[in-house]
Structure formats: structure tokens, C-alpha cells
Ligand code: C2E
């Protein structure tokens with residue numbers, strides 16, 4: 001500036017004009033640094049700066065306000081189908097709609113891709129934010145006409161309110177982002193308010209992920225074994241291997257909590273590999289008891305199946321443990337079958353060729369094509385434990401009864417020559433019913449909870465010595481978990497379905 005003034009003073013107007021142009025060029029460049037090139041909205045850093053400005057200006061002018069995270073739901077589809085040029089024009093149109101639906105002085109920014117963020121002044125609580133967020137969702141769900149094409153996108157919107165959901169830009173962004181993710185996983189095309197429970201759950205997941213990274217090296221994992229019985233004879237026919245984790249800081253974390261985190265973070269691959277080796281080794285040890293056809297079932301997650309060396313790892317675990325191939329059964333869920341056709345068809349076939357059996361876990365909860373069942377060498381179907389509650393409680397003719405479904409699964413399995421196993425069997429009445437409709441096997445608290453390897457072995461020893469069937473609940477006699485404390489715990493976990501045993 002001083003150069004310019006000096007030049008002006010020197011009377012060189014031409015030079016001054018040139019400098020002036022350069023200066024406005026600087027300004028344009030600094031503007032460009034603030035705005036998103038495609039949409040002309042504020043960019044991320046400018047948005048943060050302005051919001052920080054609101055916060056710094058004190059409570060009077062700024063507070064309260066709401067931060068809204070907007071993420072388009074089907075943008076990738078539009079981009080992939082109609083090309084990037086049209087995708088860009090759609091983003092420009094969305095930016096225009098966002099701008100048109102806020103008031104003067106509100107902030108609208110593009111964070112990148114199909115993510116936008118808004119800050120709305122004077123919105124003090126959920127009640128005030130609700131109509132605005134609702135209107136936004138509605139506007140964004142209206143089809144946009146571009147180049148004669150009707151484009152359908154919608155948006156998931158997460159709303160955080162200052163100061164309730166965060167005292168600074170980072171905390172507010174986190175809250176709004178978490179709320180937006182809740183919408184995404186709950187079906188999209190809606191808005192959701194940040195809530196502390198949600199943030200708390202996400203913080204817990206992060207902590208689990210952090211701790212889980214060391215679980216293997218710190219020897220915090222254990223495998224427990226839940227007996228499976230043949231309904232007709234009551235004989236023990238196998239065990240399902242289940243993972244248990246007791247962390248130094250978090251204590252006992254149930255698999256329903258840590259397995260999904262491990263799956264999301266990719267950690268299920270090393271954990272699952274470890275469990276497979278451990279369970280194979282155990283199966284080999286137990287083969288010494290001479291129980292014919294005793295199988296150890298191992299859960300494998302979709303991510304594990306997708307590993308290029310998955311089959312080699314299975315083969316290696318079996319070889320290294322020197323266990324008979326027929327003694328190992330891999331439990332896969334229906335998602336393995338629907339996610340990728342190639343994987344769905346190839347994996348069970350290759351396993352079958354290797355002599356390893358496959359069971360379809362949680363059957364009846366997914367959407368597997370029934371055609372697969374016939375084509376694939378899947379040995380058994382495990383009826384999901386969710387069906388057990390409604391069993392033997394209500395007559396099958398009652399609306400919403402699960403009885404016809406369980407009947408149908410049993411019949412289907414029989415027709416296709418599969419072994420049908422019901423899991424989560426808790427009462428004699430359920431067992432009687434399942435036996436009557438021809439279900440082959442059962443597993444559940446009625447017989448035994450998952451047992452530590454040592455207890456499972458004690459049970460095997462007793463059974464082989466006495467050649468006795470596994471009487472309901474007899475399995476746990478002599479087991480510390482059959483004590484009053486254990487029973488109380490059983491009742492508790494039966495409700496939550498956790499089934500974890502901290503008493504080993
Ligand atoms: P899942 O494979 O369906 O395992 C059966 C679950 O039902 C087990 O819960 C078991 O303890 C519980 N259960 C057994 N009998 C009863 C009963 O009578 N009533 C009730 N309410 N529950 C019963 P758990 O051990 O907590 O495991 C939960 C889930 O975590 C498993 O469901 C499985 O999806 C996953 N999981 C556990 N271990 C592993 C593992 O090693 N690898 C993988 N990928 N997933 C695992």
C-alpha cells in the first residue's frame with residue numbers, strides 16, 4: 001500500500017493504476033482462497049474462520065446458533081451414471097438451493113465432495129431448528145431437472161446447537177457429523193439432532209478401537225465354547241467357538257460391542273485368524289476323546305472371507321493343528337452370500353473341496369437368495385436366536401407369530417438335505433417344539449452357556465466317561481457358573497443376549 005501511495009504522490013498515475021490492478025488481483029486471489037471454486041460457497045477454512053468470529057464476538061451477537069451438516073445421499077450414483085459434468089452442475093444447483101433457504105448473514109459452505117455445512121443464527125434449540133432442518137430435507141429431496149434429466153438425490157442432515165452440543169467449532173462439527181451419520185445408518189433422507197448418548201456411544205467405540213489394537217499382544221483374548229446338542233438324542237455333537245475380551249481398562253467387553261468395531265476397523269482379520277488357529281488347536285486336543293463327528297464351529301466375518309489368502313489361512317490353521325478337516329465348521333452370515341456373487345459362490349465351494357464344512361449363521365434375518373441354498377455346499381442352517389422368543393409362546397395362527405417361519409426353515413432345510421440347528425434355545429418348551437418339527441440340533445442356555453476351554457474339556461471328559469447325553473443344564477453342574485451368581489448372571493444376559501462370563 002505504501003508503494004502505491006508513494007507512486008501516486010510521485011504523480012505516476014499509469015503505474016498507480018497498474019499497481020491498483022495487481023492489488024485487486026491479490027484481493028481476488030484471497031477471495032478465491034475463501035470460496036469453493038465450483039459452487040461459490042464458502043470453503044471449509046473460511047467457514048471455520050467466520051464461525052470462530054461468531055464465537056469470539058461474544059454471546060450477544062452470536063449465540064445461539066445451529067450448525068447443520070448436509071451430506072447428499074445418492075450423489076455418487078448420479079456422478080457414476082451421468083458423468084462428472086452433470087454431477088458438478090447438480091452440486092451448483094444444490095448450493096443455490098441451500099443459499100436460497102437460509103437468511104442473510106447465515107453461513108453456507110461446501111466442505112468438499114457432496115458435503116455441505118450451514119450455520120444458522122438465532123436458532124436456540126431443537127424446536128427452533130426442527131422446521132428449518134425439515135424444510136431443507138424436503139427441498140433437497142425434490143428431483144432436480146438438468147439437461148432434460150430428472151435427478152433424484154436426497155440429503156442426510158445432522159444438527160448441532162451452540163452451546164448445547166459443543167463449545168467450539170471442532171466440538172460442534174463433531175456433534176453435527178455424528179448426528180448426520182446416525183441419519184445415514186438409519187435410512188437417510190432425514191435429519192437428526194446431536195445427542196449426548198450418540199456422542200457417548202461414538203466415544204466408547206473409539207476407545208474400544210484404541211484398546212483392541214493391543215488385545216492380541218497383551219493376551220487379553222480368550223475363546224469360549226458353547227455346546228451344541230442333537231435334539232433327538234440329547235448328545236453333545238459340537239461346540240461353537242466364541243471370542244471373549246477382557247481389557248485392562250474397559251473390563252469385559254461383550255462381542256456384540258467389540259466385534260462390530262473390529263469389523264469396521266479391519267481388526268477382525270488378525271483377531272479372527274488368531275481365533276481360528278486357537279480353535280483348531282483345541283479341536284485337535286478334543287479329538288482324543290473319541291467322540292465321532294464332534295465339530296468346532298468358528299465364526300468368520302465377511303471381511304475375513306474377502307482376504308485373498310483366506311482359504312490358505314484356513315488350510316494352514318487346520319494343517320498346523322493337525323486336526324481332521326471334518327471337525328471344523330465355518331459359520332458365515334448371509335451377508336457373505338449377498339455382498340459379492342463371486343465370493344458367495346466360490347468360498348463355500350472351495351471350502352467344501354478342502355473338506356471343511358460351512359454353516360449359514362443367523363438364518364432368516366438377512367435376504368439370502370434361496371437359490372444359493374440349493375446350489376452351494378452349505379452343510380447347515382442356524383436358525384437365528386431372534387426367532388426363539390416367539391416360539392412356543394403364541395399359537396402359530398396369531399398375527400406376527402414366528403412359528404410359521406421356523407416351521408418353514410425346518411422344512412426347507414430338510415428338503416435341501418441341510419442340518420438345521422436352532423440357536424438361543426432357553427426353555428424346555430422351545431426344545432420340545434423344535435424337536436417335534438424336525439430341527440436336528442440346538443444350542444442355547446437351556447443346555448449350557450459358552451464355557452471356558454477348561455470347563456468344556458471337563459464336560460467332554462464326563463460325557464465320554466459316562467456315555468451320557470447332555471441333560472439340560474446338567475452340563476454346568478460342577479461348573480462355578482452354575483452357582484447362584486451365575487444363574488443370576490444368566491438371567492441378566494439372557495435379556496441382553498450378551499452371554500459373557502467374567503467368572504472364569
Ligand atoms: P452368534 O454367532 O449368533 O453367536 C451366538 C450368540 O448367542 C453368542 O453371543 C452366544 O453367547 C449367544 N447365545 C447362545 N445361547 C443363547 C441363549 O440361549 N440365549 C441368548 N440370549 N443368547 C445366547 P456372543 O458370544 O455374545 O456373540 C455375539 C456375536 O458376536 C456372535 O453371534 C457373533 O456374531 C459375534 N462373534 C462372537 N465371537 C466371534 C468370533 O470369534 N468371530 C466373529 N467374526 N464373530 C464373533
Ligand code: CA
Nearest residue numbers: 240299331361
Ligand atoms: Ca455364530
Ligand code: CA
Nearest residue numbers: 361362382423
Ligand atoms: Ca448366530
